[in-house]
Amino acid sequence: MSPNRTASNSNCPESAKDDDSKDSGQSFFNVLVLGLGNILLSDEGVGVKAVEELRNRYDCSDAVEIVDGGTMGLELLPYFEERSHILIIDAVKSGRKPGTITRIEDPPAYFSSKTSPHQIGLADVIGVAVITDIMPQNITLFGIEPKQFSTGLSLSTEVARNLSRLVDLVIAELKIIGIKIQAKEN
Secondary structure, eight states: OOOEEEEGGGTSOGGGGSTHHHHTTGGGOOEEEEEEOOTTBGGGGHHHHHHHHHHHHEEEOTTEEEEEEETOOGGGHHHHTTOSEEEEEEEOOOSSOTTOEEEESOHHHHHTTOOOHHHHHHHHHHHHHHHTTOOOSEEEEEEEOOSOOOSBSSOOHHHHHHHHHHHHHHHHHHHHHTOOEEEOOO
16 A cells, blocks of 8 residues: 555646746756554544645645655655655654644754654654665654544544644645745635
8 A cells, every 4th residue: 555645736726837936946856745553543544634634725836745644664765765844744652732733953863752652653764764874954843732543533622622733734844945835725
């Protein structure tokens, strides 16, 4: 099974695909927004639900590729290649109150001390990316503290309440990088 890959050119309206991105300096960006998790285990699926919401609410420039990585592990390595930035969205157990959003600027260092099964898959991907020298300089993890990993398709109230805020923080990060983002009209 491969990740649900949504390249930004299918995510952007025709008006956003003109040559303005070259003039705005975006041509050197190659950004991956990667949502991770298992949607069958409640809050574990928050990363996948976040990229779904991002796709539904925003159009991004061609410099961004949005990928639903689901529960893939090392199969994600090709997505890391030749990126200027990677933004990962996932459930992260940090011991904080459920629904708390955490921004981690050095995921390799963070995961070097984590041993829970949920974090091992991403830690392995990051480790191999570092060893094979495909790890970009700019990688940021946006995590949200889960309340539950029980079987179910719905997020807990605490996590669902902060899902839009999580997406807004990722959008803000893309804008800081210099990516052209446009809210969709409903």
